[in-house]
Amino acid sequence: MRSTKNNRRSVSLAIGVGAAVLGLTLSGCAASGGDSGGSGSAGASDSVVQQIKDRGTVNVGVCLTSPPYGLIKSDGDPDGFDVTIAKKIADDLGVKLNIIDTNNASRIPELQTGKADAVVCTFTITPERQKEVDFTDPYMVTGRSLVVRKDSDIKTLEDLTGRTVASTKGGISVQIINEANPKAKQQPYDNYAQEVLALQQGQADAMIEESNLVAQAVKKDPNLKVVIDGDVGDKSYFGIGVKKDRPELLDEMNKVVHDFVDSGEAADAFTKYFEADPTFQFQNLDKK
Amino acid sequence: MEVLAYFPDYLSGLWITTTASLLSFAAALVLGVITAVFRRSGIWPLKVIGAVYVEVIRNTPSLVQIFLIFFGLPSIGIHLPAFEAGVIALAINGGAYLAEIIRAGLTKVPSGQFEAARTLGLGRTDTFFHVVFPQAARYVYPPVINEFIQIILATSLLSTVALNELTGTALVVNSLTFQTLVAFAVALVLYLILTNVVSFAAAWLGRRMFHPPLQLRQERQHGKTLLKRLTIMAGGR
Numbered sequence: 001m002r003s004t005k006n007n008r009r010s011v012s013l014a015i016g017v018g019a020a021v022l023g024l025t026l027s028g029c030a031a032s033g034g035d036s037g038g039s040g041s042a043g044a045s046d047s048v049v050q051q052i053k054d055r056g057t058v059n060v061g062v063c064l065t066s067p068p069y070g071l072i073k074s075d076g077d078p079d080g081f082d083v084t085i086a087k088k089i090a091d092d093l094g095v096k097l098n099i100i101d102t103n104n105a106s107r108i109p110e111l112q113t114g115k116a117d118a119v120v121c122t123f124t125i126t127p128e129r130q131k132e133v134d135f136t137d138p139y140m141v142t143g144r145s146l147v148v149r150k151d152s153d154i155k156t157l158e159d160l161t162g163r164t165v166a167s168t169k170g171g172i173s174v175q176i177i178n179e180a181n182p183k184a185k186q187q188p189y190d191n192y193a194q195e196v197l198a199l200q201q202g203q204a205d206a207m208i209e210e211s212n213l214v215a216q217a218v219k220k221d222p223n224l225k226v227v228i229d230g231d232v233g234d235k236s237y238f239g240i241g242v243k244k245d246r247p248e249l250l251d252e253m254n255k256v257v258h259d260f261v262d263s264g265e266a267a268d269a270f271t272k273y274f275e276a277d278p279t280f281q282f283q284n285l286d287k288k
Numbered sequence: 289m290e291v292l293a294y295f296p297d298y299l300s301g302l303w304i305t306t307t308a309s310l311l312s313f314a315a316a317l318v319l320g321v322i323t324a325v326f327r328r329s330g331i332w333p334l335k336v337i338g339a340v341y342v343e344v345i346r347n348t349p350s351l352v353q354i355f356l357i358f359f360g361l362p363s364i365g366i367h368l369p370a371f372e373a374g375v376i377a378l379a380i381n382g383g384a385y386l387a388e389i390i391r392a393g394l395t396k397v398p399s400g401q402f403e404a405a406r407t408l409g410l411g412r413t414d415t416f417f418h419v420v421f422p423q424a425a426r427y428v429y430p431p432v433i434n435e436f437i438q439i440i441l442a443t444s445l446l447s448t449v450a451l452n453e454l455t456g457t458a459l460v461v462n463s464l465t466f467q468t469l470v471a472f473a474v475a476l477v478l479y480l481i482l483t484n485v486v487s488f489a490a491a492w493l494g495r496r497m498f499h500p501p502l503q504l505r506q507e508r509q510h511g512k513t514l515l516k517r518l519t520i521m522a523g524g525r
Contacts, residue, residue, distance in 0.1 A: 203362060
């Protein structure tokens with residue numbers, strides 16, 4: 001049975017080659033991981049900004065299914081309020097911008113796995129999230145609204161008892177709905193676009209979402225109405241998210257945030273994308 | 289382990305996954321048998337209906353089918369909750385695949401069997417249920433069980449319509465604890481347990497239901513255990 005023996009030999013050869021390739025890949029990963037892995041020490045963290053500059057591109061996570069914060073224009077380019085900030089980050093670092101389309105639930109993993117250097121996506125600063133990632137100072141403050149269809153009889157948070165309320169996985173609305181009315185039936189969707197669709201199509205009875213998003217949705221769809229405007233739960237402060245222990249990158253992002261708000265660019269972008277003048281959105285941000 | 293505090297949620301997710309898979313599979317099996325019979329019948333309108341159904345479903349993504357039923361049907365006044373919409377979508381989807389599996393099984397039964405039964409005076413219905421179908425069932429049993437496993441795995445798509453089955457639960461737990469690796473690993477292990485329970489039960493049933501017994505798990509073939517095979521593959525004796 002010579003052929004069997006040969007086959008056997010070639011199989012073990014193949015496994016040997018496979019193992020060698022795997023070994024090389026793993027050691028390669030370990031080596032490259034070593035560069036960024038030691039970000040705990042000051043010396044290594046300094047190199048994160050330098051690394052981005054050497055790479056020539058900065059990867060910024062933005063939620064492109066939440067117009068007007070993030071959207072994809074008909075020509076295929078990303079646009080929106082949060083995209084404006086992402087562009088500013090790239091300009092500030094002097095590198096090219098690579099936008100990563102993300103969603104609420106993926107924001108923190110995106111940073112922790114290093115897929116994104118920063119995340120700008122209606123990212124509310126909360127103590128629980130601050131255990132996982134670092135936030136810049138807030139660039140905007142906003143509230144949450146309760147939205148229903150025109151023909152709905154829901155008028156208060158109490159009316160939500162036993163009714164279905166849409167939210168997004170990984171958004172803080174899940175907790176806010178729980179506090180507002182624990183007897184409401186939660187429907188957490190993957191992204192904002194599906195959440196609105198569920199409400200429009202009657203698959204959900206109500207939706208609790210960020211008030212500026214809601215204002216846009218109601219403007220586009222006359223069958224929706226806002227019942228409680230911006231006053232469900234506590235106010236939300238949006239910040240840029242950065243992986244933990246990267247002080248230099250965080251400083252750089254803070255510079256972007258302050259420049260964005262103080263120069264009035266934020267107010268201009270707000271007027272452009274939300275088609276309304278900002279009222280309280282950029283005031284008293286330092287009070288957070 | 290913060291994730292383990294959500295273990296009861298995982299179990300309720302597993303329960304939804306299990307019931308959704310069982311209901312979808314049962315309905316898909318009925319749809320599959322009917323469609324296979326349609327496609328083999330001599331009546332052309334039935335043949336066309338069967339062919340169109342199979343081709344439309346097998347050539348479109350399951351996710352789009354789920355979205356169409358959950359988000360699309362309300363436009364014509366049909367409001368189905370996530371669970372019902374999901375079960376219907378997976379049943380329609382699985383039915384198309386099962387139809388082809390069952391059709392192949394029916395084709396494999398020699399035509400002499402049919403002719404002999406008819407010659408002996410059995411009617412068409414009796415011939416189908418007592419002669420052709422039992423023989424076909426033996427051929428199609430392994431691929432049908434495989435399709436059942438595929439349906440179990442496909443229920444994970446239902447997380448997109450806000451159904452908190454196993455994957456949906458893992459996604460929510462992940463977003464609450466941020467422990468991505470553990471959150472999904474727990475779901476993975478639970479899926480593995482579920483699918484293995486199903487395939488072992490199917491193997492057990494196969495040995496008892498068919499005569500001679502049908503062997504689904506073949507790792508002991510030629511007297512070699514799985515461990516022995518792996519040793520040989522690795523170049524050892």
